[in-house]
Every structure is written in C-alpha cells, then in structure tokens.
Amino acid sequence: MKIYKDDNLLVGFETSDDAGVYKIAENKYLVQSIDVITPVVDEPYNFGRIAAVNSLSDLYAMGGRPLTAMTLLMYNCDIAGSIMHEIMQGACDELGRTGCVLVGGHTLEDNEVKFGLSVTGMIDDGKIMKNNTLKPGDALVYTKPLGIGIITTAIKGEMAEEDEISDVTELMLLSNQKASEIIKNYPVSACTDITGYGLAGHALEMSKFSGCSINFFTEKIPVIEGALNYAEMGIIPAGAYHNRQFLGHHYSFSENHRNKEMLMFDPQTSGGLLIGVNRKYADELVNELKRSGYKDSCIIGEAVELADHYIVFE
Structure with a gap:
C-alpha cells in the first residue's frame, strides 16, 4: 500500500x-x-x-x-x-x-x-513508549488480571453473578493514566496496552517487532475470579478463537496449564499495560503500581533472545 x-x-x-x-x-x-x-x-x-x-x-x-x-x-x-x-x-x-x-x-x-x-x-518530554523496543533480559510486568472478555460474554448471556458484573466493571473503569505516569520513572524499554488481540496477540506484536521472544510464567498471570470456570464451560468470545488462529505456529503452550490457554487469547476491553522493564527495577515498579491502585500488578514473564517461537507459555 x-x-x-x-x-x-x-x-x-x-x-x-x-x-x-x-x-x-x-x-x-x-x-x-x-x-x-x-x-x-x-x-x-x-x-x-x-x-x-x-x-x-x-x-x-x-x-x-x-x-x-x-x-x-x-x-x-x-x-x-x-x-x-x-x-x-x-x-x-x-x-x-x-x-x-x-x-x-x-x-x-x-x-x-x-x-x-x-x-x-x-x-511533552520527548519520551515515546513504543511496543517494538523490548530488550532480552527485560522483565514483563502486567497491571490487570485477564478474563475481561470471558466475563463480559457471560454478562451478555445473562449468566454472570452480580459481584462478577460489579468487579469486571470496576476493572474496565480502572484507567491506565496513573500507571503511565509511574512507569516514566523507571527504565522501561517497551510498553503496550492489552486489548482486542488478547495478551498473546499484543505480546506477539511486541516480541516480533522487537526481534526477541517472550517467555510467560503462565501460573503467575493473574486471572479474574470466575473467568476460568466460564472458559471451561465454553463461555468464550469468538475473538479469542480468532486471536489463537492468528498466532498460529508463533507460540507454544505448556501442557501443564492447558486449561488456561484460551484466557491468553481472551480479548480485553480496557485491559492493562504490558511493560518491559529492566529486571533490576521490576519488583520496585510492581510495588509502586500496587500502592497506586493496580493491585493485581505482577511480573508475568521475561524477554529472551529470539528462539523457535515468539511467544512461549511455560
């Protein structure tokens, strides 16, 4: 074009x-x-x-x-x-x-x-946070739990409980504004927000265009309470299947966590920020994010030298 x-x-x-x-x-x-x-x-x-x-x-x-x-x-x-x-x-x-x-x-x-x-x-400060500047050795920090698309699909199907509706609404209304301000004080190499392509899809863009691979610690990735149960019932948005198809052979998934696979592709409306940061400062960043209202923030993976797959869920 x-x-x-x-x-x-x-x-x-x-x-x-x-x-x-x-x-x-x-x-x-x-x-x-x-x-x-x-x-x-x-x-x-x-x-x-x-x-x-x-x-x-x-x-x-x-x-x-x-x-x-x-x-x-x-x-x-x-x-x-x-x-x-x-x-x-x-x-x-x-x-x-x-x-x-x-x-x-x-x-x-x-x-x-x-x-x-x-x-x-x-x-105003000349600092652009891009998605294609991730560096091998960086820790990957994420600020919200996954499962927004699955819970909102349950809402559309009139299956969600009132507390689930309240919790997912509050999560979608949690702005990334403060998190964006916080990470400017750290050696962040790359950043993207997780939305329609799910964690796996947006991570693929980050890893592919950065020329590296990402290893995710699947058991450490936070998930909204109830989302896994709905996923196991088949309450999964069509977009999640499209996202998985899009990744094709670019990812691998551990058999030990196969029940969580579709959550990695779940489309997130108003999802969190996925942040590549120098490993030395990752714990400090997570603690500050938690203190600022992003209570589910945690280290969910690391960037490594380019391997057989762009994305690996360990």
Missing part, C-alpha cells in the same frame, strides 16, 4: 503500535488513536465511561497526555434517545476527569450499538 509520509511521522502503523506519533516541535509530539467497542455492560452510562477509558488507554501506553477527543456513535434509531444521552454523558464524565476536551463527533445508523472515541494527546 502506498501512502504519503514525511520525516515528522515518528510512529505509524508498521509495528501495530497503540497510537500514531507525529513530531510538531523538538521533544513535543502529537499522539493520535481511535477505538470503538460494542456494549460490554448493560448500563448505558457505564458503557460510555468504559469506552472513553478504553480509548484513552492507547495514549497512555505511548506516554501521552490526552488533550481532545471526538466521539463516534453508531445506533439503531428505534433505541430511546435517553440511552444515547447516558452513553454520551458517561464518556464526557470520564474525559472530564482527565482534562480531555470533547470537541465534536459523528453518528451513524447501525443495527447494533457501537461507541468509541478518536483521541489526540501530547508527549
């Missing part, structure tokens, strides 16, 4: 990074991204909030500070206008919490409700 570029484009789509980065002055970069999701909870207001947190996460994964946003809302005209208002209000409230200004948006008629935001931010 032939596209126009200039020297100020510092991060495009070639490495499947979380956002585009464009230089506008020395050490000042514009950061742009867009994300759209379908309803993951029944409450319109919380759906709008989650959509905003999810979209802003791309900027945080790059080290950006949100400035402006535009909404994209697709809906069936038979749906009550009050529902659309609640979705928008939820998004506006989350944007307001971050100081991000809503400047407009667009609507489309669709049979299924979909909502998302195009977000623009700024990197």
